[in-house]
Amino acid sequence: MYKPVFSTQLIRNNVSITGHAGDVMAEVLLRELSNADIDWMINAGHRETIESDRILVELCKQPDEIHLLLDGTLAIVIPPADQVSGKLSDLSIGDCGHYEVMQLSSGEIVGELSLFNLCLMPAVAKAISPSLVLSIPRQQLVEKLEQDISFSSRFYRMIALMLSERLRRLLEMPGQIQATTEQAMKEVLFVFSEFRDSDVDWLVAAGEVKTLSAGSILLQTGKPVDALHIVLDGLLQISAPEGKYNPLTLCFECAEKNAKFEKPIATLSKGEVSGAVSFLDFRPHPTTVRAINNSLVLSIPRQVLSMRLQQDISFASRFYRVLAIQIANSLQAVMNQLGCSQTIYTQHQEMDMNVEYDDELDLDSLHQVSQGAARFNWMLKRLGIV
Known part of the structure; x- marks a missing residue:
């Protein structure tokens, strides 16, 4: 029989990790969505009671439904890197047992990444206690997002807030994250295909191009974010404090002194946005971002951008x-650094036709990348950079 469960504690590799209170995301959802939005979700979806160990999102498979957790507890589980070979889809659920990295409570949504043109995360979402979910057909939700601009603006903001909260929680345990090298990840210019030419025009007019010399800091752990930054050229490194830390002391400490207590966890390259997490939730920035080499960013002031978002619902x-x-x-x-390394093709490597590479692109994705790159390059020309 279903009983409400509100536990937020999990054990991973014999390390106890305490999650945030279960009401946080429920409050975010109720604050961001309107009554009409909630009514639509109720009418489009169906409530279902699920038992412990029920898989809601399978490993590397696109779900047919998006699930909103109304009550209970789910877990996000990823396979360990040393157990990954060949196609990730060949992994059994049992391979994931030792890498439960996060618990989700009421107000969380799973299956949401299938709404974007992204490689599916090599992870499983499953119930770890009897739970109550509202399941909405994915295709029906996609059509609603395309047809109702007001709904989509609120829904995507809510999803962005939810993902940023999950990212903050992972960054609070840097000891579990492998350090990265100063190598650029693949450029994510494809996101610019989401914008219209008028959006790019506005970004160019509202933003200011800033030059960062190698080693200079763009954002510092613990400090507020007063602008959103788009990387135009160069390479930036993201590093997180190791162990427990006081954001206030870090904020008022010399950044160079803090550097020796931080671990590099990711890089930012062309087209990526820095400061998004704190821009959304108004909390101090959880990481330090510094230039690895001479770099250029387009900085859009928070107040100017916030006003635009309020005035133009389509934007x-x-x-x-x-x-x-x-x-x-x-x-x-x-998450890949926590457990599962993706199977990625690298230059000069002989391609195995029997292996499904995670960074392979279908024709639709190739078109999106091409369109995004063209729009990004056009923005660079407008800024006089190329």
């Missing part, structure tokens, strides 16, 4: 979708 819908995609990319990168 807001596209902008929050882009932020959700960017944060999802960062979340995937960190």
Whole structure:
């Protein structure tokens, strides 16, 4: 029989990790969505009671439904890197047992990444206690997001907030995250295909191009974010404090002194956005971002951008979708360092036709990348950079 469960504690590799209170995401959802949005979700979906160990999102498979957790507890589980070979889809559920990295409570949504044109995260979402979910057909939700701009702006903002909270939770345990090298991840220019030419025009007019010399800091752990930054050229490194830390002391400490207590966890390259997490939730920035080499960023002041988002609901819908995609990319990168390494093709490597590479692109994705790159390059020309 179903009984409400509100536990937020999990054990991973014999390390106790305490999650945030279960009411946080429920409050975010109720704050961000309107009564009409909630009524639509109720009418489109169906409530279902699920038992412990029920899989809601399978490993590397696109779900047919998006699930909103009304009560109970789910877990996000990823396979360990040393157990991955060949196609990730060949992994059994049992391979994931030792890498439960996060618990989700009421108000969380799973299957949301299938709404974006992203490689599916090599992870499983399953119930770890009797739970109550509202399941909405994915295709029906996609059509609603395409047809109702007001709904999509609120929904994508809510998803971006949810993903940013998950990213913050992962960044609170840097000891579990492998350090990265100063190598650029693949450029994510495809997100610019989400924008219209008028959006790019506005970004160019509202933003300011800033030059960062190698080693200079763009954002510092613990400090507030007063602008959103788009990387135009160069390579930036993201690092997180190791162990417990006081954001206030870090904020008022010399950044160079803090550097020796931080671990590099990811990089940012062309087209990526820096400062998105704190822009959304108004909390101090959870990481330090510094230039690895001479770099250029386009900085859009928070107040100017916030005003635009309030005035133009269509722009807001596209902008929050882009932020959700960017944060999802960062979340995937960190989760891959926790457990499952993706099977990625590298230059000069002989391609195995029997292996499904995670960075392979279908024709639709190739078109999106091409369109995004063209729009990004056009923005660079407008800024006089190329």
